[in-house]
Amino acid sequence: MVTRRITYIVRPGDTLFSIARMFNTSIDDIVRENNIVNPALIYPGMQLIIPMKGVLYTVRPEDTVYGIAMRFGVPYESIIYANSLVYPYVIYPNTTLFIPGARDTEYAGIPAYPGMPYPWPPEYGYPNPPGYGYPWPYPPVGGCPISPQPAPAPAPIPVPIPQPVPPTPEPCDYFVYTVKPGDTLFVLATLFCTTVDAIANANNIKDPNKINIGQRLRIPVSDGRLRYYTVRPGDSLYEIARRFNTTVESIAKANDIADPAKIYPGQRLVIISNCKPDP
DSSP states (O other): OEEEEEEEEOOTTOOHHHHHHHTTOOHHHHHHHHTOSOTTOOOTTOEEEEEEEEEEEEOOTTOOHHHHHHHHTSOHHHHHHHTTOOTTOOOOTTOEEEEETOOOSTTTTSOOOOOSOSSOOGGGTOSSOOOTTOOSSOOOTTOOOOOOOOOOOSSOOOOOOOOOOOOOOOOOSEEEEEOOTTOOHHHHHHHTTOOHHHHHHHTTOSOTTOOOTTOEEEEEOOTTOEEEEEOOTTOOHHHHHHHTTBOHHHHHHHTTOSOTTOOOTTOEEEEETTBOOOO
8 A cells, every 4th residue: 555645725615525535535534634623614725635545556558547447446536636637638658647545456457347337327426526617637527538548659668757736726815605686796896895897807797787696706805804714602793893893794795694693603704804895
């Protein structure tokens, strides 16, 4: 068994469950490696060390990513993520791949067997893992095609193993808001101390007068005023708003709180500090 650790930047919509499934590792291993106190509280831009146990495999001329995954009995997506393969996921003979979740090398010499029908059944959550709209290095809708492999070279030349490159974290100066009845970009810009143009540009909106109920918008927050706060026993929205120099309405709106009197310890709030829009 080989242990490998890579750095991963949490993206909007990620959970420890989806990240662990992505790399074919366990939630407990990620929690221990990163000293996470509350596994439910991870946030976009957070840097995690992902520990993976597996084996190293040398690619053969006839191999494909899917065939290797079937041979070792692991999800093919985890091989893609663990080795930072880029679509169309071409692999070359004599390069080495890390196979996360494979427990030994006893299957390395056995040809790929038919196994389950391709693509895998939906109860496995494949072939489309949770991508949340981000291209790196998620497979396209419909699964990963099996790419044609190049002919073997007459005299194989050792190829250096590509090292995983962590993705560039996205800027964290925004939060995601779901449009409610009665919302307009002007109302949201006023409440969250930003501008109509800033929201429109962040969401590629051509006509600021046309937004839809249920539409998810990125709300940009300038000057480093975006804060995340975990509610403590005895807290109220009024006290939290006073502490961060903002308004109860702004906090309630940003966190979809219908009754400002009902917050609970452990609840994580998005707060735009120093934001007191004119009445």
